[in-house]
Amino acid sequence: MEFEFSPEHKQLRETVRRHAEEEMRPHVAEADDAERFPKALFARWGELGLIGARYPEVDGGIGMDKISDCIIREELGRVSQAFCAAFSAHSHLGIWPIWRAGTEEQKSRFFAPAVRGEKIACFGLSEPDGGSNIRAMKTRAEKVDGGYKINGSKLYITNSPMADFMMLAARTAPELKPSAISLFIVELPNAAVEISHLKKEGLKGSETGLLYIEDLFVPDDCLLGHTEGTYPVILESLTENRVGVSASVLGVAKGAYEEALDYARDRIVADKPILEYQAVAHRLADMVSDIEAAHWMVYHGAWQVDQGGIDHESAAKIKLFVSEAAFRVTERAIRVLGGAGMMREYGVGRHHRDAMVYLFGEGTSDIQRNLISRAMKERDMLP
Numbered sequence: 001m002e003f004e005f006s007p008e009h010k011q012l013r014e015t016v017r018r019h020a021e022e023e024m025r026p027h028v029a030e031a032d033d034a035e036r037f038p039k040a041l042f043a044r045w046g047e048l049g050l051i052g053a054r055y056p057e058v059d060g061g062i063g064m065d066k067i068s069d070c071i072i073r074e075e076l077g078r079v080s081q082a083f084c085a086a087f088s089a090h091s092h093l094g095i096w097p098i099w100r101a102g103t104e105e106q107k108s109r110f111f112a113p114a115v116r117g118e119k120i121a122c123f124g125l126s127e128p129d130g131g132s133n134i135r136a137m138k139t140r141a142e143k144v145d146g147g148y149k150i151n152g153s154k155l156y157i158t159n160s161p162m163a164d165f166m167m168l169a170a171r172t173a174p175e176l177k178p179s180a181i182s183l184f185i186v187e188l189p190n191a192a193v194e195i196s197h198l199k200k201e202g203l204k205g206s207e208t209g210l211l212y213i214e215d216l217f218v219p220d221d222c223l224l225g226h227t228e229g230t231y232p233v234i235l236e237s238l239t240e241n242r243v244g245v246s247a248s249v250l251g252v253a254k255g256a257y258e259e260a261l262d263y264a265r266d267r268i269v270a271d272k273p274i275l276e277y278q279a280v281a282h283r284l285a286d287m288v289s290d291i292e293a294a295h296w297m298v299y300h301g302a303w304q305v306d307q308g309g310i311d312h313e314s315a316a317k318i319k320l321f322v323s324e325a326a327f328r329v330t331e332r333a334i335r336v337l338g339g340a341g342m343m344r345e346y347g348v349g350r351h352h353r354d355a356m357v358y359l360f361g362e363g364t365s366d367i368q369r370n371l372i373s374r375a376m377k378e379r380d381m382l383p
């Protein structure tokens with residue numbers, strides 16, 4: 001067993017940290033207030049090779065591993081989980097399915113420019129009537145001459161207000177079965193897709209939309225794979241992304257912990273730094289313990305992906321533990337700061353609001369528990 005990052009991994013972390021501190025941090029508070037994402041970051045992420053880090057060089061990527069992708073997301077999340085959510089919706093959810101199941105033409109038209117940060121992607125899966133239950137999807141794609149006609153709606157779609165294309169999931173057959181769901185690449189903006197910008201309590205520096213889709217025509221060459229059979233691609237993509245998202249949430253926890261520690265060193269109450277009060281030190285001890293457990297779960301999960309793939313149960317355990325841990329850590333950070341924790345001047349309140357989103361985003365904690373307990377039943381560990 002080895003518990004060391006390679007020299008390349010350490011170098012990557014340094015590079016991304018420098019980028020996040022120098023080029024992202026100055027925009028974080030303003031983006032949170034204005035609820036607007038600084039779009040130029042995509043081009044910069046493309047230039048730095050961050051978007052394509054985990055994709056093979058032959059497909060236009062950098063050819064690094066999943067551990068590298070997690071290091072990138074942890075470092076971006078440490079400074080801004082909102083910016084990292086935009087990164088995740090683009091670099092994974094929006095384009096991973098094209099890399100996995102797309103034609104050469106789809107790769108050169110959509111995947112390659114997205115990896116360079118020239119086109120922005122989003123992923124339209126969740127719907128007003130079915131966030132947790134994908135199979136209940138109502139958006140319907142009907143076969144017409146030369147393509148498909150799509151009608152329906154999508155809710156909470158990250159990046160959609162500024163995206164150049166969307167990876168859209170729609171039902172290609174009426175049956176409520178997985179094989180009836182297919183993926184389409186939809187160019188945006190599009191007159192048949194009305195997008196409204198949603199105002200949020202967390203991840204405010206990312207842009208999220210509600211979409212109404214009316215008689216949208218998608219040509220045959222924008223269907224991903226076949227009309228039957230892309231559901232496993234969706235599940236595989238979501239499973240792998242639970243590790244990536246957990247890495248960014250780990251970053252939020254670390255960011256909040258560092259701010260709380262700095263504050264506790266400097267803040268003097270009754271002639272001594274609050275760090276010297278046992279109650280505060282215990283809170284910090286709880287925070288580092290959660291962070292350490294989360295850290296090893298994330299990087300063990302990334303290592304599993306690099307060894308050939310991660311199963312649904314393991315990915316669900318990582319997402320469940322790390323998102324709940326980040327919620328606890330960021331809440332404790334606020335307590336360490338006391339009243340200052342409620343002030344916008346400090347980042348811990350924002351970190352907590354952002355961490356809260358991941359109790360639901362990418363599958364709620366309850367859904368992760370369902371996946372874990374279902375796997376336990378399959379192994380006869382539960383009745």
Ligand SMILES: Cc1cc2nc3c(=O)[nH]c(=O)nc-3n(C[C@H](O)[C@H](O)[C@H](O)COP(=O)(O)OP(=O)(O)OC[C@H]3O[C@@H](n4cnc5c(N)ncnc54)[C@H](O)[C@@H]3O)c2cc1C
Pocket residue numbers: 089122123124125126127128130131132133155156157158159200202203208357360361362363364365366367370
């Ligand atoms: C900021 C943000 C960005 C997002 N970005 C995207 C995106 O880019 N693309 C995309 O497709 N989606 C996106 N989502 C949607 C996200 O994946 C869903 O919010 C999530 O899957 C939960 O769905 P829901 O919100 O409809 O909750 P619901 O499904 O309505 O759940 C409500 C409550 O019921 C519980 N519940 C529901 N079903 C069960 C069950 N079977 N067992 C136990 N408990 C259950 C849930 O745990 C939850 O507590 C985003 C969400 C947010 C908040």
